[in-house]
Amino acid sequence: MPLAIVQSRAVAGIQGAEVVVECDLGPGLPTFAVVGLAETAVKEARDRVRSAIQNSGLDFPARRIVVNLAPADLPKEGGRFDLPIALGILAASGQIPMTALTATECIGELALDGGLRPVPGALSAALAASSAGRELLLPRANADEAVLAEGAVIRAAATLAQAVAHLRGQPHLPAWEATHGPATEPETLAEALPDLADVRGQEMVKRALVVAALGGHHLLLSGPPGTGKSMLAMRLPGLLPPLQRDEAMEVAALHSLHGSFESRHWRRRPFRSPHHSASAAALVGGGSRPKPGEISLAHGGVLFLDELPEFPRAVLEALREPLETGEIHISRANRHTCYPARFQLVAAMNPCPCGHLGNPREACRCTPAQIQQYRGRLSGPLLDRIDIQVEVPALPIEALQQKESGPDSAYWRERIGAARERQMLRQGCLNGQLQGKALDRQVTLAPADRSFLERAAQSLAFSARAYHRVLRVARSIADLEARDSIHREDLAEAIQYRRLALSLGH
Structure with a gap:
C-alpha cells in the first residue's frame, strides 16, 4: 500500500516538537481520517486539504486515506499540519517524488483555493529544522521570521502549487535568506522611541529610571495624576541597549508563538502595557492550551502596569514568582509548559483613591480608612520585590516651562550599555539578578559603611529581601558613576529608593 512520510513541527512551549505525518492510501470506500491526538481544527484539515488539492489543478485520490500524526500522545492543534498532510497525500499517490521529502520539513495552513496562510511558531520550527539538518518549507508570510534562525534553509511558497512545483524540481524555490530578511541595525529603531529629554523637571525620578535601566531593577512610581508617571515609564525602553542576538531570538520565538512577531521590531526590547482589567491568565499565561501571557511577551523588555492597585490582587500575587525566577511554569492536567x-517591571500608582494626597494644587478628599484600604491592595511581599520605589511630585508650572531638560536617551543609552557590558564581564548577569555568593563577591563594604547599612536596616525594619535589594541597587549606582567599590553615598541613595514602601505601610 502506498505510504508517504512527511516531517513537520508542533508547538510545545517555545520549542518546535517533531511530528511525523504518515499518509496511507489503502483500498476500500473513499474516506479520510486524521488520527494522533488531533484537535478539531486539525481534523477539519480533511476539507481544506481536499479543496486545496483540487483547486490547485492536482488529483485528489479516491482512496481510503488515513493520516497519522505521531507521536500520538503529543497534542496537535491549529492548521499548521495542512501543508504536510496535502504533500503526504500527493506523494503517496505518486504526484510528488518520495525522495523530495526526505530532507524537508513542512508547516502551513491551506486556504480552499490552495493558498498558504501563516501559522504561529514558525521561528521555533525553523530553529528545530536547522538543528535536525533539514530545510523548512512554509508560507511566504512566515518567511521573514523563520529566516532569523541562524543556519536554517527556508523555502517560502505562496500556494500549494508552488510547493509541489518546488518538490518536483520545476522550478526550485530559492532559499529565502539569500534576498530577504529583517533589518539587523537596531540603532534606527531606538531613535523612534520616546526620548527622556522630553520630560521636563523630575530630575530625581529620571535618575532613578536610569539606575533601574542600568541594573535591570524593578521600579514603582507613585504620584498625583498628570505628574508624568506614564511618560517616564514609556521612556525606559529607549534607555536600554538593543537585545543581543541570543536574547532577540528568544523574544522573537515567543512573539512568533503568540502570532505578534514583526520583523521590523527585530532586536527591539518589547514594551507591554496590559489594562488593569486583565485576568491572571492574560498576564501570566495559561488557558486549556497554555499560551504565553503578557509577562512572557515582555521577556527581555519592559512590563508596564499602570494604576497598579486597580489590578485584581490575585493577578498581582501571581507576579511574585516570575519576578524572582525569571520564568513561569503553567501546569494543566495533561500538559506542563515553561x-x-x-x-523589567515598571508600575505606576496614585497615592490615594482620589489621587491628590500630597498634591499642593488640590486637596485630597479621601479618609484615612480609604487610603489604607487602597494601599492595602498591594501586598508586602510584592512591594518587597520592587527594588526602586520613588514618588513623582506635582511640579510648579515654571518647571514645565524650562527649556533645559538634561541629557537625551541616546546619551544615557550609551552609558547604560557600557555599564551593562561591564556587569556581564564581571559577574555574568545584571546587578538586579545577583544572588547569594555572587552578590557577596560583588558588594564589598568598608566596616563603617556596613555598620551604617545595618543601622538603617534595623531602623527601617528591612526584610532580608529588602536588605539584599538595597545592596544590588547600590552596586548599580556605583556602576553608573564608574566606581569599582560602593561608597556610603551609594548606600544612602539606594536606601532612599525604599522610602515609598515605608510610606505605603509595608
Missing part, C-alpha cells in the same frame, strides 16, 4: 519571563 515560558521565560525575565522582564
